[in-house]
Amino acid sequence: MGELRDLYQEVILDHSKRPRNFGDLAGANRRAEGYNPLCGDRETVYVRLEDDVLKDVGFRGAGCAISTASASMMTESLKGRTRAEAEALFERFHDLITGRDGESKTERPDLGKLAVFSGVREFPIRVKCATLPWHTLKAALAGEEKTVSTELTEGPKAESGGAA
Ligand code: ZN
Numbered sequence: 001m002g003e004l005r006d007l008y009q010e011v012i013l014d015h016s017k018r019p020r021n022f023g024d025l026a027g028a029n030r031r032a033e034g035y036n037p038l039c040g041d042r043e044t045v046y047v048r049l050e051d052d053v054l055k056d057v058g059f060r061g062a063g064c065a066i067s068t069a070s071a072s073m074m075t076e077s078l079k080g081r082t083r084a085e086a087e088a089l090f091e092r093f094h095d096l097i098t099g100r101d102g103e104s105k106t107e108r109p110d111l112g113k114l115a116v117f118s119g120v121r122e123f124p125i126r127v128k129c130a131t132l133p134w135h136t137l138k139a140a141l142a143g144e145e146k147t148v149s150t151e152l153t154e155g156p157k158a159e160s161g162g163a164a
Contacts, residue, residue, distance in 0.1 A: 008116040016065035021075035025058035030143065034061075034136030036128050036150040041067040045136040052083050059133060066126050070117065071133035077114055083141055085109065090134045097121050097130050 025046035033044045041063030048056040057075040061068075078086050088109050095101045096111060099121040120130045128150040139148045 005119060008119055011113065011116045012065065012069040015069035015072040019059075019068050019072035021056075021058040021072065023058060023060055025056055027056065028058070030140040032136050032140035032144060033147040034132045034139070034150070035147055036063070036067065036132045038125060038150065039064055039067065039129050041129055041132050043067065043071055043133055043136055045071070045133055045140050047137070047140050049083070049141065054078050054081050054083065054086055057137070059136075063132070064129055066117075066120065066129040067132050070130045073114055073116075074133045074137065077112060078137070086137065086141070089114075090138065093117070093134060094131060097127050 025048060027048045028046035030047035030049050031044065033042070035042050041061070043059055043061035043063060046058045046060075047054055057078045059071045059075060061071070063071075077089065081089070089111070092101070092108050092111055093114055096115065097117050097120040101118075117130050120126045132150055135148050135150060
């Protein structure tokens with residue numbers, strides 16, 4: 001497990017130092033700003049949405065290594081996905097880093113490289129850093145112009161009664 005953890009940290013460091021899809025996004029038609037007051041992370045997420053498909057995703061902003069790497073990897077993971085797929089991926093990602101992964105038996109999207117963030121669950125304060133770009137993306141897709149704050153979105157998750 002130690003070697004795997006080192007590998008995960010390397011991937012996160014790499015993305016934080018050389019974020020992908022960073023900068024203004026040509027042709028973006030969705031945009032939202034996110035702010036995590038606990039850490040000071042600020043990110044703007046851009047999406048070019050066509051026929052409910054995220055044709056292109058980008059971001060800019062300033063934040064800690066976790067929030068930057070999370071945004072970078074999110075943009076890579078989402079290109080070409082539908083809005084529904086993006087939301088399902090966020091749900092899975094959120095479950096992973098809050099330690100809820102594996103509770104659901106339903107079919108779930110493969111996280112792929114995003115699995116490197118599993119270690120974040122051991123640092124609850126970092127969960128907000130990792131989810132900031134995702135909350136911001138969600139606001140962008142919803143067409144909300146206001147700035148989203150993790151202090152408003154990261155409340156206790158309502159349990160949806162899935163038990164049969
Ligand atoms: Zn942060």
